[in-house]
Amino acid sequence: MTTQTTHRTPAGAAYAILDIAREQVLERGKGLNEAQLVEILQLPDEAIPAAMQLAHEVRLKHCGEDVEVEGIISIKTGGCPEDCHFCSQSGLFDSPVRGVWLDIPELVKAAKETAATGATEFCIVAAVRGPDIKLMNQIKFAIDRINEEVEINIACSLGMLNQRQVDQLAEWGVHRYNHNLETARSYFPEVVTTHSYEERLDTCNMVKAAGMELCCGALIGMGETLEQRAELAAQLAALEPHEVPLNFLNPRPGTPLENQGIMDGKDALRAIAAFRLAMPRTVLRYAGGRELTLGDLGTREGLLGGINAVIVGNYLTTLGRPATADLNLLVELNMPIKELQKTL
């Protein structure tokens, strides 16, 4: 496993990169490049508040004050044939997660509950390499039932797609599709061996070309170096996704990464600032692992440091903060929940 770079930029140089970022990202709206992002990720502890403040200003100027709230749900859990080393849903590891399908009435009920929180996004996820006909039929049925009963945007995350499946999902009104890069291209083979980075990129590009919004996320804290973390942020920026969910590794029992330590909270804050400074206009969503890495205070720090979207409530196999905790925090911070706009 690659060791983490611990080098930290001296304080004077640290403030130089923040001055550059202020002019380049805040004023001109141009994201930092990979080398500049490494400098952000190497900031000394005392420069973190200034970096978070700048990232917050960038978010307010280029995205606005709204926060996008989303709920996610697994329609098919576990038993995945892929070997993503962080994932408890791979059928190749000795994970305690059992394969199970969620039935459609339960899915519709969950969509209703999610909408009642004020969330505008409901993402249906399946642990698969890519969808087969059975899953596509289930998804079509689920979308129709949800649209009959619930006012919410529907997103999907069903693994790698072929062109026909991309076209079908777009036609059925899926407004956003999630497919993560997860990690830097240079680190990807350490984390996944059953498919390639290029295959992931292919799906991302097809989704964009079909007119769906691309949600393309990162999972950090898997043993990548700071340079690789910067590489990932730059590779995501080049894809220009509508949304980037930022996950922090929650080491899962039975997976190859189960003994990877929990990421340092200060490194997580540096990463949040860096991702915002790489992508000034992208929806940057707090996703899995924030509770473990940053504790209860982390949500506030993130929302005041570049984050402008949250996953409300639980994740796919683990539990999140109570929905009310995040919603009350948004009220306290005077950050309105983004309103529903059916885009398709």
Added chain:
Amino acid sequence: MTAIGAMQAEYCGHCGGTVAGALFEDVVEDVVEDGTVIGGGTVRKGTNGERPTSHPHSTSDSHQGCQQRLAMEPPRYCAQCRRRMKVQVTPLGWSAECSRHGRVSR
């Protein structure tokens, strides 16, 4: 094809290990349904709190760490028979079902 020995044990919902005070009268073997091992493992008679060999990530303490984890994730093992449960997580709740002992939810 259940192969649970007679016992009055209770198991940790997080790691499937035995909890302190558990009593064994027999060895617990793999629990198999539809040709798939869904739980179990080998636990020696009378080894309270000892990790089951099929779950090396479990702890040999009194599962305090597991209890903390259970605040952040649903249980995966039935507390009564250590079968792996079918767990469904939704944004605002979860349920976990043992084929023998029923469903728990929150």
